[in-house]
Amino acid sequence: MAEIKNYTMNFGPQHPAAHGVLRLILEMDGEVITHADPHVGLLHRATEKLAESKPFNQSIGYMDRLDYVSMMCNEHAYVRAIEKLLDIEAPIRAQYIRTMFDEITRIRNHLMWIGTHGLDLGAMALFLYAFREREMCMDMYEAVSGARMHATYYRPGGVYRDLPEKMPKHKESQWTKGDDLKQVNEWREGSLLDFIEAFANDFPDKIAEYRTLLEENRIWKQRTVGVGVVSPEQAKAWGFTGPMLRGSGVAWDLRKKQTYAAYDKVDFDVPVGVNGDCYDRYLVRMEEMSQSTRIIKQCVKWLRDNPGPVVADNYKVVPPKRATMKDDMESLIMHFKLFTEGYSVPAGEVYSAVEAPKGEFGVYMISDDSNKPFRVKLRAPGFAHLSAMNDMVKGHMLSDVVAVIGTMDIVFGEIDR
Amino acid sequence: MSNYKRQLSKDLAAHFGDVDLTIKETRQGIVCTVPVESWLEVAKALRDERDFDFDQCIDVCGVDYLSYGEAEWPTEDVTYTGFSRGIRGKGPGRFSWSERRKEAVANRFAVVVQLLSLNKNHRLTLKCFAPDEGMLVVPSLIDIWPGVNWFEREAFDLYGIIFQGHPDLRRILTDYGFIGHPFRKDFPLIGNVEVKYDEDKQRVVYQPVSIEPRVLVPKTIRRDSRYVDNTADQENS
Secondary structure, three states, X not given: OOOOOOEEEEEOOOOHHHOOOOEEEEEEEOOEEEEEEEEOOOOOOOHHHHHHOOOHHHHHHHHHOOOOOOHHHHHHHHHHHHHHHHOOOOOHHHHHHHHHHHHHHHHHHHXXXXXXXXXXXXXXXXXXXXXXXXXXXXXXXXXXXXXXXXXXXXXXXEEOOOOOOOOOOOOOOOOOOOHHHHHHOHHHOOOHHHHHHHHHHHHHHHHHHHHHHHOOOHHHHHHXXXXXXXXXXXXXXXXXXXXXXXXXXXXXXXXXXXXXXXHHHOOOOOOOOOOOOHHHHHHHHHHHHHHHHHHHHHHHHHHHHOOOOOEOOOOOOOOOOHHHHHHOHHHHHHHHHHHHOOOOOOOEEEEEEEEEOOEEEEEEEXXXXXXXXXXXXXXXXXXHHHHOHHHHHXXXXXXXXXXXXXXXXXXXXXXXX | OOOHHHHHHHHHHXXXXXXXXXXXXXXXXXXXXXXXXXXXXXXXXXXXOXXXXXXXXXXXXXXXXXXXXXXXXXXXXXXXXXXXXXXXXXXXXXXXXXXXXXXXXXXXXEEEEEEEXXXXXXXXXXXXXXXXXXXXXXXXXXXXXXXXXXXXXXXXXXXXOEEEOOOOOOOOOOOOOOOOOOOOOOOOOOOOEEEEEEOOOOEEEEEEOOOOOOOOOOOOEOOOOOOOOOHHHHHXX
C-alpha cells in the first residue's frame, strides 16, 4: 500500500467561510491540521498612507471602511486621537450620542458575527433572523447620518449633527402596503430616540430567540465546545483583546478600565468566559449584546432629558453654523479655510484606543504641526487574533478551522487596512 | 489611570539608570526612546519586573521620519506667487517613482511599540531608532511577546526594517513579488506598477502606473496666533 504523506491544501481566498479574502495554506495530515499559514493583504488599500496626504477630517470616512461592520467605533478611535492632540473635549451630549452609537454598532457587529458564524457551522435560519434586526440598526445609522453603513458621523469635537426629530418612514410599495406598511412603520412615528428605545425594549426578546436556536443545540455544541481553546496566558501573550480575551476569563474591558465618552456614567457589566473555547466566546458576545441594550436605554433616557450642543464651540476645528456665515465675515473665512486647508494639529504623538466590538481598536498618530497627519497607524484587533491562527487550529480537524475563523470575528477591511 | 504617568516615568528613569533612555511625558502618554543596543534588555525588564508588568504588546509599527515638519505652503510671510504654489510641491503623495527623493537622513526610521499592563492598567510607548548602516536592523521582540509576529512582519513589509531573530520575516500585506517598501515617505502614493489583464497574452500583466500624482490640499504648517498660545511668553518678558 502506498504510504500516505502530509499534503497541502489551499483554502480561499474565494470561499464563503473565509469571511472575505482570507487565503489559508493548510498542511494536512489526513483530516488533521499540522500547520496553517494565513495569507492576508488581498484587501490592502494603504489607508494609513492615504491619510498622510489628506487633511485630518478627510480621513474620517476611511475609518468606516476599515472594519466595515463596526464603522462608528473606528471613527471614534480616530477622532479621539485628534481630540487628544488638540486638547479639546466633545460636549457631554456628544459623548452620550457617541456612547449610544458605539453600542448600536456593537449590536450590529455581533449580529453580523452570529449570523455568519452560525451559517458557517450549519445554523442557516439564524442568519435570516440576525439580519432582520441588523436592518433596524442600519436605519438608525441612516436616520442620523444619511448612510446605512459608512456614516462619517463623528467629528473631532463632537458629532456632525444632533439626533433627528423625525424618523424616516417606509413608503407604500408593491410589496409593503396596508397592514404590512403599518407594521413596519409602527416604531417610526416619533423621533429617532423613540425608534431606538422601541428597538432596545424589544431586542432582549430577540436575543432570547437566538439563544433558543443555539444554546442547547446539540450540533452547535459539538462544533464549538472545546474547539479553539485559548488559555488566559496565551491570550495575553498573543495580544488578544476584546471578547477573545474575555472568553478566556480575563476581565479586561477598556470601557471600564480606561473609560472614555460617557461609559463611566452608565451602568453595565462585563461578561467573562471560563474555558476559553468557541462556545464561551459565543456566550460572551451574546451577553455583550444584552449589556449594549442596557447602555442604549440609559443613553436614550439621558439624551431625552438633556438637550444641548453636540459639537464643541471651537471655530479652529468645527465649521461655523451656516446662519452665522451669512452676516459674519470671520465665520465665512474660517469656513473656507477649514474646508480647503483644514486645521493644524500641534506636534506630538498619541495612542488612542477604544473597545471596538472585536477588541481594542487603536490609532497611533504622529503630527508635525501641519494640517495632515504625519503618520497614522491603525491597530486592528483582528490582525492580532488572526496571527494566532496557526497555534489555534493546530491539531484540529479541517471543519474546526471554519469554527475558529468564525469565533475570531475577522473582517478583512481592518486586517488588511 | 490618570496619575500613574509621573510615577511610571520616575520608575523607568530609576530602573534603567545605566541605559541612555529618553523619557517624554505628555498629557497624551509616556514615550520612552530606547537605544537599539538595549532594546531587548529594556523590553524584557518591562515585561518581567513587577514595577512595570507590561504583559501585553498591543502594537508594533514602523515610522519614517523623512520630510518631518516640511511644509509646502509658506505661511510666515506674504508671497507674490499665485495659488498654484500649493500644488507644485513634491510633498507626500505629489511625486512619481522617478521623482522620489534619494538623500540619506540620519535617524530616519523608528520602531514604535505600544505596551499595556493589564494588572496595573498602564500604557507605555517604546520607541527605537533603527541604525541605518546599509541595512535597518532591530532585534525582534518575538521571544518576549509572541504576539508581535505579524506586526513585525508588517513593519518589515511596509518600511523594510529587518527584525533580527524573527523566525518568519516574510512580506504580509503587499502582493506576492512586490518590490519596494510602500509606506516609506519616498515611495509615491500612486505606487510604481499597476496590474491589468492582457487580452493578447491571456494573462495578468504588470505595467508602470498610468495615473498622475494628484493631491489637492498642500501640506501647511501654521504657527500663528490661532494655534500658538503666546500669552505665556508675553508674561515672561
